[in-house]
Amino acid sequence: xxxxxxxxxxxxxxxxxxxxxxxxxxxxxxxxxxxxxxxxxxxxxxxxxxxxxxxxxxxxxxxxxxxxxxxxxxxxxxxxxxxxxxxxxxxxxxxxxxxxxxxxxxxxxxxxxxxxxxxxxxxxxxxxxxxxxxxxxxxxxxxxxxxxxxxxxxxxxxxxxxxxxxxxxxxxxxxxxxxxxxxxxxxxxxxxxxxxxxxxxxxxxxxxxxxxxxxxxxxxxxxxxxxxxxxxxxxxxxxxxxxxxxxxxxxxxxxxxxxxxxxxxxxxxxxxxxxxxxxxxxxxxxxxxxxxxxxxxxxxxxxxxxxxxxxxxxxxxxxxxxxxxxxxxxxxxxxxxxxxxxxxxxxxxxxxxxxxxxxxxxxxxxxxxxxxxxxxxxxxxxxxxxxxxxxxxxxxxxxxxxxxxxxxxxxxxxxxxxxxxxxxxxxxxxxxxxxxxxxxxxxxxxxxxxxxxxxxxxxxxxxxxxxxxxxxxxxxxxxxxxxxxxxxxxxxxxxxxxxxxxxxxxxxxxxxxxxxxxxxxxxxxxxxxxxxxxxxxxxxxxxxxxxx
Amino acid sequence: xxxxxxxxxxxxxxxxxxxxxxxxxxxxxxxxxxxxxxxxxxxxxxxxxxxxxxxxxxxxxxxxxxxxxxxxxxxxxxxxxxxxxxxxxxxxxxxxxxxxxxxxxxxxxxxxxxxxxxxxxxxxxxxxxxxxxxxxxxxxxxxxxxxxxxxxxxxxxxxxxxxxxxxxxxxxxxxxxxxxxxxxxxxxxxxxxxxxxxxxxxxxxxxxxxxxxxxxxxxxxxxxxxxxxxxxxxxxxxxxxxxxxxxxxxxxxxxxxxxxxxxxxxxxxxxxxxxxxxxxxxxxxxxxxxxxxxxxxxxxxxxxxxxxxxxxxxxxxxxxxxxxxxxxxxxxxxxxxxxxxxxxxxxxxxxxxxxxxxxxxxxxxxxxxxxxxxxxxxxxxxxxxxxxxxxxxxxx
Numbered sequence: 001x002x003x004x005x006x007x008x009x010x011x012x013x014x015x016x017x018x019x020x021x022x023x024x025x026x027x028x029x030x031x032x033x034x035x036x037x038x039x040x041x042x043x044x045x046x047x048x049x050x051x052x053x054x055x056x057x058x059x060x061x062x063x064x065x066x067x068x069x070x071x072x073x074x075x076x077x078x079x080x081x082x083x084x085x086x087x088x089x090x091x092x093x094x095x096x097x098x099x100x101x102x103x104x105x106x107x108x109x110x111x112x113x114x115x116x117x118x119x120x121x122x123x124x125x126x127x128x129x130x131x132x133x134x135x136x137x138x139x140x141x142x143x144x145x146x147x148x149x150x151x152x153x154x155x156x157x158x159x160x161x162x163x164x165x166x167x168x169x170x171x172x173x174x175x176x177x178x179x180x181x182x183x184x185x186x187x188x189x190x191x192x193x194x195x196x197x198x199x200x201x202x203x204x205x206x207x208x209x210x211x212x213x214x215x216x217x218x219x220x221x222x223x224x225x226x227x228x229x230x231x232x233x234x235x236x237x238x239x240x241x242x243x244x245x246x247x248x249x250x251x252x253x254x255x256x257x258x259x260x261x262x263x264x265x266x267x268x269x270x271x272x273x274x275x276x277x278x279x280x281x282x283x284x285x286x287x288x289x290x291x292x293x294x295x296x297x298x299x300x301x302x303x304x305x306x307x308x309x310x311x312x313x314x315x316x317x318x319x320x321x322x323x324x325x326x327x328x329x330x331x332x333x334x335x336x337x338x339x340x341x342x343x344x345x346x347x348x349x350x351x352x353x354x355x356x357x358x359x360x361x362x363x364x365x366x367x368x369x370x371x372x373x374x375x376x377x378x379x380x381x382x383x384x385x386x387x388x389x390x391x392x393x394x395x396x397x398x399x400x401x402x403x404x405x406x407x408x409x410x411x412x413x414x415x416x417x418x419x420x421x422x423x424x425x426x427x428x429x430x431x432x433x434x435x436x437x438x439x440x441x442x443x444x445x446x447x448x449x450x451x452x453x454x455x456x457x458x459x460x461x462x463x464x465x466x467x468x469x470x471x472x473x474x475x476x477x478x479x480x481x482x483x484x485x486x487x488x489x490x491x492x493x494x495x496x497x498x499x500x501x502x503x504x505x506x507x508x509x510x511x512x513x514x515x516x517x518x519x520x521x522x523x524x525x526x527x528x529x530x531x532x533x534x535x536x537x538x539x540x541x542x543x544x545x546x547x548x
Numbered sequence: 549x550x551x552x553x554x555x556x557x558x559x560x561x562x563x564x565x566x567x568x569x570x571x572x573x574x575x576x577x578x579x580x581x582x583x584x585x586x587x588x589x590x591x592x593x594x595x596x597x598x599x600x601x602x603x604x605x606x607x608x609x610x611x612x613x614x615x616x617x618x619x620x621x622x623x624x625x626x627x628x629x630x631x632x633x634x635x636x637x638x639x640x641x642x643x644x645x646x647x648x649x650x651x652x653x654x655x656x657x658x659x660x661x662x663x664x665x666x667x668x669x670x671x672x673x674x675x676x677x678x679x680x681x682x683x684x685x686x687x688x689x690x691x692x693x694x695x696x697x698x699x700x701x702x703x704x705x706x707x708x709x710x711x712x713x714x715x716x717x718x719x720x721x722x723x724x725x726x727x728x729x730x731x732x733x734x735x736x737x738x739x740x741x742x743x744x745x746x747x748x749x750x751x752x753x754x755x756x757x758x759x760x761x762x763x764x765x766x767x768x769x770x771x772x773x774x775x776x777x778x779x780x781x782x783x784x785x786x787x788x789x790x791x792x793x794x795x796x797x798x799x800x801x802x803x804x805x806x807x808x809x810x811x812x813x814x815x816x817x818x819x820x821x822x823x824x825x826x827x828x829x830x831x832x833x834x835x836x837x838x839x840x841x842x843x844x845x846x847x848x849x850x851x852x853x854x855x856x857x858x859x860x861x862x863x864x865x866x867x868x869x870x871x872x873x874x875x876x877x878x879x880x881x882x883x884x885x886x887x888x889x890x891x892x893x894x895x896x897x898x899x900x901x902x903x904x905x906x907x908x909x910x911x912x913x914x915x916x917x918x919x920x921x922x923x924x925x926x927x928x929x930x931x932x933x934x935x936x937x938x939x940x941x942x943x944x
Contacts, residue, residue: 081576082580323837324837344836344837344839347839352838352839357834359830359834361830364831366831367853368853369853370848370852378838379838382838382840
């Protein structure tokens with residue numbers, strides 16, 4: 001091709017905060033040829049999504065273009081009239097959003113939303129478009145392609161909805177699709193299906209795409225070229241293979257190195273030691289619906305037990321049983337060999353103190369109206385009875401332990417902190433109680449990889465210093481590999497497999513463990529291709545049907 | 549008919565307007581302008597022109613023509629006057645005071661400044677009523693005619709000593725308005741506070757504890773809400789008016805409780821809904837797992853996060869309570885004479901409204917108290933809107 005499909009030249013975007021305009025994108029250039037897939041990666045706040053939308057000539061409210069040009073097939077998108085843009089968007093440029101569940105209109109059937117664009121743009125008639133939709137669903141390996149479109153969005157699973165959205169973006173056979181983190185919200189096993197489907201269809205139709213993600217392993221599977229963004233500026237761009245094998249810039253190298261964090265293996269626990277927490281044959285149910293069946297595992301002093309599984313596997317429910325929020329219907333939970341009361345209201349203050357929890361979403365786990373100091377000080381006062389200067393001193397110590405400067409952060413509100421800092425405050429609040437056992441519920445899954453690595457290192461260090469025991473709930477096997485001593489694999493409320501990490505990651509596996517392990521994307525750009533070959537492509541669509 | 553013709557004539561004009569704009573400039577704003585927007589611009593222009601013309605008409609020598617546009621003129625004068633007062637007030641706020649208040653004033657829209665100014669004026673008037681009012685609220689001034697017209701111009705039947713005139717039995721309307729602020733606003737404020745203490749506490753408790761308490765309270769509130777509130781209040785007030793003399797408690801106390809209970813149902817609903825969204829947050833779970841008691845949960849964890857919506861509701865609820873009191877007084881069961889009250893004043897002077905066509909000054913007598921009610925309601929709403937906007941903006 002002579003002329004690139006999309007050219008962005010020296011683009012500057014500004015966003016409005018309180019009273020002034022601050023730059024979000026600071027001079028980014030980008031070219032995209034027909035049929036090429038460009039991966040756009042960076043941390044949250046790097047401006048990936050803003051740049052993706054700008055490639056469609058669109059700015060969110062409160063964002064404006066201060067300089068630069070976006071040209072799509074010779075048309076300047078910021079100069080184009082509303083009418084011109086209307087003719088392009090949806091027809092020649094399409095967008096796939098991160099959360100399909102939030103992007104579909106729940107009041108209309110999927111197929112009605114699918115046909116809207118082609119009919120409006122006059123690409124095809126309604127009947128024809130419905131037929132084409134069924135064809136696309138089939139290509140995307142959706143189960144029951146004939147019938148799935150006639151359901152409402154809430155009647156299909158997240159992974160299927162994400163594929164239906166890709167089909168919708170394809171409905172007019174656009175020249176360019178922008179994928180904004182289309183698999184971030186999905187489980188690993190579902191993610192594979194969506195990735196494979198997207199890759200196949202993009203190839204089939206020769207569509208150019210911009211693939212936005214923060215997951216390097218994912219982008220390695222999808223993109224021909226990768227562009228790394230940092231705080232609105234380009235760090236580097238290169239062909240995928242070259243980029244992976246030989247990153248030039250320090251920042252890129254640090255991104256690549258994140259996954260290398262590993263803890264040395266600990267010696268086996270001596271026979272006969274009393275575990276800090278022992279979960280024995282626990283059953284639990286939400287109302288009449290049973291969710292946990294006969295769960296048993298032990299957590300020893302100074303050890304980390306990782307509980308792994310897809311969403312809905314009962315990992316978090318197990319944590320709720322241990323904390324006493326959901327009294328189990330059968331079995332018992334021992335703390336240092338002593339049974340705990342099933343309901344947290346019946347536990348005494350000391351028992352409550354010894355079991356603490358760190359939450360996934362630091363945003364909802366910290367009271368937005370309390371300052372950092374107040375949040376950490378409360379358990380110090382409540383459990384240890386410290387007041388005045390002694391309390392303040394202890395809070396300062398805790399803040400130093402989590403590597404936040406007390407002088408600077410003591411009086412801040414949670415809204416004035418970054419995601420990683422908020423998570424650190426959550427950790428400090430748990431530490432303030434001087435617990436023996438901490439439940440970490442997906443503590444890193446809402447964070448960028450570099451930040452998440454920092455949190456994992458902090459947790460590891462604290463464990464060594466304070467001999468803490470962790471129950472680490474996660475769906476990310478890279479995290480498991482990094483931090484755990486023992487692994488518990490759960491599915492549908494049952495423990496399928498458990499053992500020391502060294503055994504779990506070495507074959508032979510339980511078949512489900514094997515599926516989980518092999519579904520974690522690797523940095524190798526050929527990984528997905530190999531995986532699909534070994535599994536046999538058609539199994540993938542069926543796996544989705546099984547899960548329904 | 550004329551209106552329809554004017555609207556039709558604007559259609560081609562709007563097209564010409566947009567076309568001219570597109571020709572003269574190459575700005576995308578003109579290029580992407582829809583026809584409806586162009587039409588809207590022209591419509592506003594025509595309206596403004598008509599207002600200016602009507603304003604001039606009201607000053608015409610011909611009394612009949614002038615009378616027709618009298619109220620429009622007053623409205624425009626007031627509008628401009630209030631706008632200037634609000635601008636000055638905002639400028640003052642920006643120049644004086646600590647840094648935080650100056651920052652707040654800088655971001656404040658004019659409507660909020662107007663609302664704040666009006667409320668401050670009302671509060672000052674209500675508190676210092678005995679000092680400000682020239683006469684007593686129930687004082688029938690000897691030797692003065694009843695029904696002196698407002699305006700204070702002897703040529704038109706006014707009296708400079710009584711700038712807003714006198715009522716049918718010769719009481720000074722200005723004084724009664726000032727005392728009315730004390731009575732009506734004071735009682736409304738007390739009632740709203742009571743409604744919030746009652747509804748807010750029960751609502752948050754219901755959300756926090758849940759279970760049978762929540763069910764019991766919610767169903768009870770449903771029953772109360774099912775009865776039309778004004779009719780219910782009327783009914784209860786009628787009963788109370790029999791009891792009050794027997795028990796020796798002023799009827800006003802009954803009124804405060806009756807309205808507070810009826811309005812607390814709405815507060816309960818809101819407080820419960822807001823608190824329910826808060827109690828599912830992880831930080832509440834963390835506090836519960838820490839073993840915190842109910843008091844800490846409610847006052848330290850839930851209440852601070854529910855303040856913004858509750859405060860906004862307080863403003864709106866105050867307006868409704870205020871209107872209910874005025875309505876009850878208008879119907880004769882609210883604040884009892886001889887206490888001055890705006891609702892009663894509107895009722896007493898209501899018949900003067902019939903003079904509007906030929907003696908607008910006479911007709912404005914009942915409108916004074918009505919205007920006082922309307923002004924406060926509008927002011928509170930403006931202020932609440934702004935506060936809501938700020939609290940929702942802070943969340944992001």
